Amino acid sequence: MFHLITGGSGSGKSEYAENLVLSAGEGERIYVATMIPYGEEGRQRVERHRKLRAQKRFRTVECYTGLAKLSFPQNGIVLLECVSNLTANEMYETNGAHEQTVEAILRGIDSLRAQVKHLFVVTNEVFSDGITYDEEMMRYIAYLGAINCALAQRADRVTEVVCGIPVKIKEVS
Amino acid sequence: MKLIIGGACQGKLTYAKETYHIADGWADGRSCSREDLGSCRGVHHFHEYIRRMASSEEQSLELDEIEKQAGAFACTLAQENPELVIVSDELGCGIVPVEKTDRLWRELTGRICTCLAAQADEVVRVVCGIGVKIK
Numbered sequence: 390m391f392h393l394i395t396g397g398s399g400s401g402k403s404e405y406a407e408n409l410v411l412s413a414g415e416g417e418r419i420y421v422a423t424m425i426p427y428g429e430e431g432r433q434r435v436e437r438h439r440k441l442r443a444q445k446r447f448r449t450v451e452c453y454t455g456l457a458k459l460s461f462p463q464n465g466i467v468l469l470e471c472v473s474n475l476t477a478n479e480m481y482e483t484n485g486a487h488e489q490t491v492e493a494i495l496r497g498i499d500s501l502r503a504q505v506k507h508l509f510v511v512t513n514e515v516f517s518d519g520i521t522y523d524e525e526m527m528r529y530i531a532y533l534g535a536i537n538c539a540l541a542q543r544a545d546r547v548t549e550v551v552c553g554i555p556v557k558i559k560e561v562s
Numbered sequence: 563m564k565l566i567i568g569g570a571c572q573g574k575l576t577y578a579k580e581t582y583h584i585a586d587g588w589a590d591g592r593s594c595s596r597e598d599l600g601s602c603r604g605v606h607h608f609h610e611y612i613r614r615m616a617s618s619e620e621q622s623l624e625l626d627e628i629e630k631q632a633g634a635f636a637c638t639l640a641q642e643n644p645e646l647v648i649v650s651d652e653l654g655c656g657i658v659p660v661e662k663t664d665r666l667w668r669e670l671t672g673r674i675c676t677c678l679a680a681q682a683d684e685v686v687r688v689v690c691g692i693g694v695k696i697k
């Protein structure tokens with residue numbers, strides 16, 4: 390089962406996704422962390438998410454680029470957070486996929502889907518502030534938009550979290 | 563308590579006025595006081611009230627602190643004014659802002675609205691003038 394969870398910043402999507410993993414039954418809980426903790430704010434954010442997961446028996450695997458190289462057991466219940474970080478990493482890190490960012494991330498997600506029994510992927514709504522940014526930022530937004538659309542097509546479920554409330558976008562019965 | 567959220571200029575206030583039969587007496591988050599929030603029937607531009615909160619206090623971006631503060635604020639407001647109708651822009655669906663106070667504001671608005679949503683008996687998201695009840 391592949392469930393895509395989206396939402397804005399501060400919408401409560403992380404907590405919602407973690408609770409989905411907790412109610413997904415038996416299996417090995419694996420958290421794929423993608424955020425490179427730059428600066429004090431980044432460190433705080435990582436620390437906060439780590440605390441929220443602390444007592445929930447997650448194994449944390451850090452993966453900043455090259456998702457396709459990960460290998461997990463069949464009984465894995467994997468939570469990957471967050472596609473918006475992964476996209477920036479692939480675009481801008483020296484060992485990233487650069488122009489092939491969209492393909493690399495989709496290949497990575499497809500590889501995870503084929504390996505584990507449940508995959509929960511958290512992404513981000515960054516598309517509605519109406520601001521025209523510079524070319525580079527617009528390219529980031531376009532890549533993330535394309536990835537989100539492609540992931541939603543593959544997903545069995547898509548949920549948007551709004552003020553902590555899950556809003557169903559797609560469900561394949 | 564009712565919470566009405568959505569993007570800017572989506573007809574949220576009109577929706578709230580009609581749905582909850584509150585023609586006037588609305589507090590405006592751009593200018594109202596903390597006391598007004600406790601006594602008014604409805605408040606709009608609530609996110610602008612939070613912007614003033616975020617900029618008036620010398621705050622760190624310590625997320626645990628923001629979360630605690632948001633929870634306390636939402637609980638107190640729900641007790642003070644349990645029939646309050648709150649209309650707020652939904653922030654957070656954009657690129658991370660460059661300015662620290664903007665990031666704080668966005669984060670605080672998200673957390674406060676999440677806490678208010680948990681307390682509210684009704685949450686409506688207005689899109690293109692149409693209210694979609696999500697709780």
